[in-house]
Amino acid sequence: MQASSFLVCLFLYKTLKNTDLKYFLPFLFVTLVVELTGLWMIGHGIRNYLLFNVFTTFEFIFYSFLFYKHFRKPHFKKLAIIFMPIYVTAVNINLFYFQGINNFHSYTFLLGSFFIVIFCCFFFYESLLPEFLDNNLTKQPFFWVCTGLLLFYLGSVIINALFEYLRTYDMQVEGKKIYGIINQSLNVVLYSAFIFAFNLCRKNSKTY
Amino acid sequence: MPEKQQDILITIIIATIFFVLLGAFLLILLFLFLRRQRKNQKEKEEMKNRFEQTMLKTQIEIQDQTLAFIASEIHDNIGQILFLAKINNNQITKENVVEKIELIDDLLGKAFSDLREISHTLKNNRFHQIGLSESIRQLLHNIERTGKYSTSFDSIPSDEIDGLIHGNDIILFRIIQEIINNILKHAAASFINVSISKENNDIAVLIEDNGIGFDLEIIKSENQGIGLHNIYTRAKMINSTVEIMSTIDVGTTIILKFKSQ
Numbered sequence: 001m002q003a004s005s006f007l008v009c010l011f012l013y014k015t016l017k018n019t020d021l022k023y024f025l026p027f028l029f030v031t032l033v034v035e036l037t038g039l040w041m042i043g044h045g046i047r048n049y050l051l052f053n054v055f056t057t058f059e060f061i062f063y064s065f066l067f068y069k070h071f072r073k074p075h076f077k078k079l080a081i082i083f084m085p086i087y088v089t090a091v092n093i094n095l096f097y098f099q100g101i102n103n104f105h106s107y108t109f110l111l112g113s114f115f116i117v118i119f120c121c122f123f124f125y126e127s128l129l130p131e132f133l134d135n136n137l138t139k140q141p142f143f144w145v146c147t148g149l150l151l152f153y154l155g156s157v158i159i160n161a162l163f164e165y166l167r168t169y170d171m172q173v174e175g176k177k178i179y180g181i182i183n184q185s186l187n188v189v190l191y192s193a194f195i196f197a198f199n200l201c202r203k204n205s206k207t208y
Numbered sequence: 209m210p211e212k213q214q215d216i217l218i219t220i221i222i223a224t225i226f227f228v229l230l231g232a233f234l235l236i237l238l239f240l241f242l243r244r245q246r247k248n249q250k251e252k253e254e255m256k257n258r259f260e261q262t263m264l265k266t267q268i269e270i271q272d273q274t275l276a277f278i279a280s281e282i283h284d285n286i287g288q289i290l291f292l293a294k295i296n297n298n299q300i301t302k303e304n305v306v307e308k309i310e311l312i313d314d315l316l317g318k319a320f321s322d323l324r325e326i327s328h329t330l331k332n333n334r335f336h337q338i339g340l341s342e343s344i345r346q347l348l349h350n351i352e353r354t355g356k357y358s359t360s361f362d363s364i365p366s367d368e369i370d371g372l373i374h375g376n377d378i379i380l381f382r383i384i385q386e387i388i389n390n391i392l393k394h395a396a397a398s399f400i401n402v403s404i405s406k407e408n409n410d411i412a413v414l415i416e417d418n419g420i421g422f423d424l425e426i427i428k429s430e431n432q433g434i435g436l437h438n439i440y441t442r443a444k445m446i447n448s449t450v451e452i453m454s455t456i457d458v459g460t461t462i463i464l465k466f467k468s469q
Contacts (some may be wrong), residue, residue, distance in 0.1 A: 133249055137242055144261050147235055154231040158223045182224050189228075191452050 001184075005191040006032050008198050015202045019071040021141055024194065027062050053105045057091045060112035065150065068121040070142045071133065076122045083115055097159070108161040113160065120150040138203065141197035148193025155186045160194040215404050262445055264380040270335060273385060277350060278326055289319040325353075328358075338368045340377040344384060344402055351392070351400065363404040364411075371410050373466060375448040380413070380466060387415050387462055392434050395419025395460065407465070416461040421454040 004022030009016065010120040016022045034055045041048040061084050068080035087108070094100065094108045123146050127137050138142050159182050160164070293315040300308045329350065334342055341363045349361040352430075363369070373380060384402065391397055397419030405412050427436065443450045447467050454460040 121234075124234075128238070128245065130245075130249075131247055133242070137239070150235070151228055151231045155224050155228040155294065157218050157227055162220060174213065174217055178220060182221070187226075 001187050001191040002032050002035055005194045008195045012198045012202050016198060019141065019201055020066065020202055021197060029126060040207050044059065049104050050101055056109055056112065057088065060087055065115055067123065068147055070123060072126055080119060087112060109160050110157065113157055116149055118151045120146045139200065141200045144193045144197040144200065148190040152186045152190040233447050252410050259445060262442065263378065266379050269382060278329065281322065286319050335378055336383065339364045340369055340381055343381050347385060347388065348402065358399050360401045364406050367410060368406065369404060370407065376410055377448050379442050383439050383464060384415060385412060385438055386435060391417045391419060411466040413464040414461065416459060418459040421456045421458055421460050424452055424454060
């Protein structure tokens with residue numbers, strides 16, 4: 001799914017380069033490289049938590065930057081900017097004092113998820129304001145990005161909150177399976193929403 | 209797998225589905241709300257456009273009314289006087305030269321005075337400059353000049369009216385003009401009274417005549433009340449109510465109550 005969304009992004013880059021969605025090309029490239037490296041590491045019996053902890057930090061900062069670009073109210077923009085250093089600080093505190101280097105950083109992942117859901121709600125709230133009512137929401141590519149993010153992070157809250165529990169010895173096999181199924185299903189939703197948004201950019205550029 | 213663990217996994221799946229559905233529900237709610245908002249906004253814009261169109265139409269009708277008055281003045285009055293002057297000019301002989309020139313001089317003086325009156329009407333017909341009271345006063349003055357009607361007008365000060373009507377005065381004037389037109393056309397009246405008074409914070413405009421009156425129900429049922437329909441529609445647009453009381457062979461009284469917003 002990541003690979004196909006990267007390919008769609010690459011294929012439509014000509015139309016995306018005039019929008020803020022152009023940043024998705026390097027981001028999806030990094031995502032793809034990280035996913036493939038993660039798979040390779042598992043195949044060779046190497047723990048990939050560090051890789052994914054670094055990547056999720058980058059991921060949340062990227063999404064926050066995207067929200068900063070799309071928010072129209074100055075105080076929402078400010079919040080998106082402030083979130084970035086706060087999140088990096090939280091990741092470092094978690095790394096040194098709580099979950100360490102060899103564990104998945106579920107606490108900061110939940111914190112990031114919480115803020116992304118909040119940012120999605122802010123974006124939807126802005127769309128309801130009378131001054132922005134003229135813009136048709138479903139024709140805005142970022143609305144679909146937001147939809148994907150909202151469903152992905154709302155859906156992944158439970159499995160990430162219980163990540164440590166699912167890793168315990170007696171739950172390992174079934175836990176892994178469930179984690180995989182839920183994560184993959186949510187990835188389908190997220191990356192399909194991205195692909196839809198990229199395609200919408202193409203349609204919009206044809207209209208103008 | 210022990211039953212307890214299975215329960216936990218099922219709980220995780222159900223909770224995840226629940227959260228995703230919650231997100232989906234939020235999105236549907238947002239979509240429906242936006243659709244309703246957009247519909248409301250569209251209706252509001254349509255209403256505003258309708259109001260602006262009525263305003264424009266009203267202004268054009270008032271202008272047309274003035275031009276029609278001037279045309280009839282020129283045709284029926286000044287035209288006749290000048291024609292009479294021309295006939296008298298053609299009839300001049302050595303014997304009646306002094307008498308005829310005096311007559312022609314009188315006629316030309318009358319024509320000049322009427323022209324001045326028309327010029328005055330044109331000059332002062334800019335509604336926005338003279339306001340509601342003065343426009344009604346002029347309208348009644350022009351009617352009285354025909355010699356067929358006597359009129360009376362009584363009003364509260366103009367600034368008090370302007371303060372309560374907030375720019376809707378042109379439509380109110382057009383309604384009054386339409387009612388008076390109906391009196392002239394159908395009522396066979398000899399007296400028209402217009403009065404503007406204040407009731408609490410509302411404005412009441414009373415227009416009465418001593419004409420033949422009419423049966424409101426018959427007019428409504430026979431679909432002849434297009435003029436009346438216009439009056440009701442316009443009154444509704446400016447948040448005003450219309451009350452009509454008519455008695456056959458006694459006269460008609462119409463009260464417009466403009467509710468200030």
